[in-house]
Amino acid sequence: MGILDWFKNRPAQFDADRVSEELIRSAVDKAITLTNPRLAVLPGCHRRLAPAAEKAIEFLRALVSEMPASRPLSAANWSADPALRAFFVAPADIAAVLARSDNLRTLFDKYIDLDEACVVLGMSFTEQRVFGMALQGDLVQRDVAQTSVSFSDHRAHICGRDESRLRRAVGAQAFEYLLAQALAEIGEERVERQELEANRSLLRARLRLLRQQGPGLGSLYGNSPPAASSEQARLEAELLDNEKQLAAIGGNESLLEMELDSLREVLENPQRYLRTETRHLRLNPMNIVVEGESSEAVVDLDVHVAELSGAAPVRRAVIVARVGREQMTQAPTMNLADAARYL
Numbered sequence: 001m002g003i004l005d006w007f008k009n010r011p012a013q014f015d016a017d018r019v020s021e022e023l024i025r026s027a028v029d030k031a032i033t034l035t036n037p038r039l040a041v042l043p044g045c046h047r048r049l050a051p052a053a054e055k056a057i058e059f060l061r062a063l064v065s066e067m068p069a070s071r072p073l074s075a076a077n078w079s080a081d082p083a084l085r086a087f088f089v090a091p092a093d094i095a096a097v098l099a100r101s102d103n104l105r106t107l108f109d110k111y112i113d114l115d116e117a118c119v120v121l122g123m124s125f126t127e128q129r130v131f132g133m134a135l136q137g138d139l140v141q142r143d144v145a146q147t148s149v150s151f152s153d154h155r156a157h158i159c160g161r162d163e164s165r166l167r168r169a170v171g172a173q174a175f176e177y178l179l180a181q182a183l184a185e186i187g188e189e190r191v192e193r194q195e196l197e198a199n200r201s202l203l204r205a206r207l208r209l210l211r212q213q214g215p216g217l218g219s220l221y222g223n224s225p226p227a228a229s230s231e232q233a234r235l236e237a238e239l240l241d242n243e244k245q246l247a248a249i250g251g252n253e254s255l256l257e258m259e260l261d262s263l264r265e266v267l268e269n270p271q272r273y274l275r276t277e278t279r280h281l282r283l284n285p286m287n288i289v290v291e292g293e294s295s296e297a298v299v300d301l302d303v304h305v306a307e308l309s310g311a312a313p314v315r316r317a318v319i320v321a322r323v324g325r326e327q328m329t330q331a332p333t334m335n336l337a338d339a340a341r342y343l
Contacts, residue, residue: 014171016064016164019057027053027175031263034179035186039260048260052267056178059270060171066276067170068304070118070163073098073321082299086283087123087151087319097121099329101156108325111161116324118166119159123151125305125317127289147289149281151317163320174274181273181310182266186259273310279303 013030015023028049032039039045071083075091078084088094098104107117130148158173160166266273281301282290290298308314 010169010172014057014060014168014175016061016167016171019054019061023057024050024054027057030175031179031182031267034176035183035263036256036259039256039263042256042260045260049264049267052264056175056267056270057171059274060174063174063274063276064167064171066278066304067120067167067318067320068278068302070320070322073119073121073319073323074327083301083319085285086149086287086299086301087121087317088154093154095327095329097154097156098323098327101159103157104159104323105328107159107161108328114161114325116322117159117161118163119156119321119323120166120170121154121156121319121321122306122316123155123318124153125303125315126150126152149283149287149289156321156323163322166320177308177310178266178270178273179263182263184310185262185266273308275307275309277305277307279305 013026025046028046031049031053032045042048071081073084073094075094078088078091078094084094088097101119104117104119108114126149128148128150130146131144158166158169160169279302281303283299283301284290284296290296304318306314306316306318308316
């Protein structure tokens with residue numbers, strides 16, 4: 001398949017229930033296509049990548065299985081669901097998030113008989129130490145150290161016709177995230193080689209210039225700089241060092257081997273790039289963490305947190321939600337009249 005084909009029908013590319021030879025073979029094909037198709041020319045490429053791909057799949061299966069069970073997500077449920085009240089400031093915020101989800105809207109448009117879909121809702125999860133008021137018995141104390149929890153930047157991108165398809169889509173996209181990390185590391189190695197080659201060209205050019213202006217005709221006319229000889233020796237030493245570094249990196253086949261090793265290293269160690277945990281929080285209506293006994297209304301909340309520790313680290317709270325077609329309001333549009341006021 002071509003590179004774009006792998007971004008279609010993702011649920012079919014991952015099985016959350018079992019690992020088969022077909023799934024491993026497909027994962028290896030996907031890894032090669034999305035990183036560097038030329039890796040396929042290396043002897044035993046598929047065989048060498050298969051164990052790493054299997055390990056990554058097993059890790060992702062466990063990760064997907066730990067995702068929370070789905071819950072209904074709607075503005076009407078906000079007042080009755082303590083978790084939704086913690087995640088969203090007001091019912092209107094839920095409607096706004098769903099209205100911004102182009103993927104969810106496209107899914108409902110594609111399957112006209114679909115009444116309900118599942119979606120992964122990701123939120124920025126922040127814990128901050130603050131000073132506020134707290135009720136101690138019948139007394140209100142000020143400047144009490146507290147932990148405030150906030151949820152923001154709600155996004156609903158990954159969706160599916162049902163929860164099973166959704167979880168498979170999550171597994172497929174998590175695998176793509178690992179491939180992106182491998183590609184980033186491969187890119188850094190390519191840049192290093194390009195810099196070495198550029199440096200070698202510069203050193204050679206300077207060395208040629210020194211040789212032309214040094215012991216030859218330049219010295220006859222007194223134009224040779226006093227430090228030309230020592231400078232030439234220094235440049236020759238740098239050039240030799242540069243050549244050694246390039247030799248260590250190797251030629252085209254060595255580069256492919258290095259890229260294969262980088263890809264295999266990432267797939268063998270997915271835990272370096274993806275982690276999840278469940279945080280148990282006791283929150284009051286203001287999303288302040290409550291410790292110990294309290295006369296306030298307290299909500300016990302399990303927050304599933306995913307951490308992506310790649311080149312751009314991300315920490316997000318995640319829920320799996322069921323959304324009815326009737327929740328999809330009109331997509332937000334730009335008010336040109338209001339925008340013109342700021343021009």
